[in-house]
Amino acid sequence: MQPSKRQITAADIKLGEPLLFSVFDPEGRLLLRRGVVLTMPAQVSRIIERKCLMNAVDAAWIPPSAAPRAATPQRVPGEAMPVFEQMGSLILNLKHSLVTALRMPEQIDLNARIRQFAAKIQALCAEDVDSSLAAAHLDYVNPYIVVHQVMGAVLTEIVARRSGIGAQERLSLVCAALTRDIGMLAIQSELDQCRGPLSVALKLPVQAHPQGGVQILRTAGVDEQVWLSAVEQHHERLNGSGYPHAITAAAIGQGGRILAIADTFSAMTKPRPYRDKEHFAQSALRDIYLQKDVSLDGVLIQAMIKAIGIFPPGSIVKLKNGEVAVVKCCTHKQSDALVYTVYDQRGMPLLEPVRRNTANPDFKIVSMVPYSNCRSAAVTIKRVWIK
DSSP states (O other), rough: OOOEEEEOOOOGGTTTTTTSEEEEEEESEEOOOOBBBOHHHHHHHHHHTTTTTHHHHHHOOOOOOGGOOOOOOEEEEEOOOOOHHHHHHHHHHHHHHHHHHOOOOOGGOHHHHHHHHHHHHHHHHHOOEEEEEEEEHHHOOOOOHHHHHHHHHHHHHHHHHHHTOOHHEEEHHHHHHHHHTTGGGGGHHHHHHSSSSOOOHHHHHHHHHHHHHHHHHHHTTTHHHHHHHHHHHHTOOOOOSSSSSOOOOOGGEEEEEEEEHHHHHHHTTOTTTTSSSOOOOHHHHHHHHBBBBTTTTTHHHHHHHHHHHHTEEEEEOEEESSSSEEEESBBBSSSEEEEEEEEEEOOOEEEEEEEEEETTTGGGGGEEOOOOGGGHHHHHHHHHHHO
């Protein structure tokens, strides 16, 4: 005997908490399994408007304390944490270190801590570059300035390695990438609250932050010129349009050029209140390519594109059949993209990602999707790299 069903009401669903019941359409077809987390009011409205149903027994007997949660992949004791999760932990630790450096600099050896973070990023990129890129690209929980530093550091390591730079010099450049905006920490809360164009009062410290960062690093005991020069030059441009010194190509070192490209891509693909919405990775790469040999180094731009592809890991895409999927690996050709569906054709999030072959016309990539539209599938998206 089939269990009786009743219509779902808005009171039955709590945003951000696992569903205590499975969701069925009026014909009895399963739409969402118990345990899925909904985070967008529009999804709840769609369920109510469609007059979706739930098993009455679920409503009557499952208390909130017993709400099932999506299963977390279990690791064998002693097994290494997946690179995606290690990168997430590194972002949290960097956040703590930067806050300590700002508020209680005497309590932290910033020089040593940043070197440890940089060495870890090099190791993680060597082990799994796709997970390293995806973890930073998909982190919309931690403060922008922290995730921005890590994304830039990952890109710096990737581009520098492809450019033939040795491990020790790359370490210095990754250190620079992790601290390139340390001169903005003191005003970051004001920047986060700013809406629209920056005021003159904020523009001045923003344009001075490369020099301010160098001073903070010197005070912290950093005396390595490769590191310091890259921080000071990461906003300089080949045509002299950059800051703080408006120097031109001949005066800009390779470190400053690499950081400039990594910083630009990361900034374009992350939203901020005082700027337009984030670009999709494809449009960011296109806009950066248009600056080739004008303001940014063309050889290094090509190195970055070859390294991360036109669909970098973590890109969210819509497929021809209406599903929404996430790109797992660096991809240079659309039909070769390795993608996993995270929303079905009805726009409902899946509990487990499903691999799709984009060479199949039904699963062809037709457009990009902003991550802000996919927060309810955040757990499923992460499973692509931590299974």
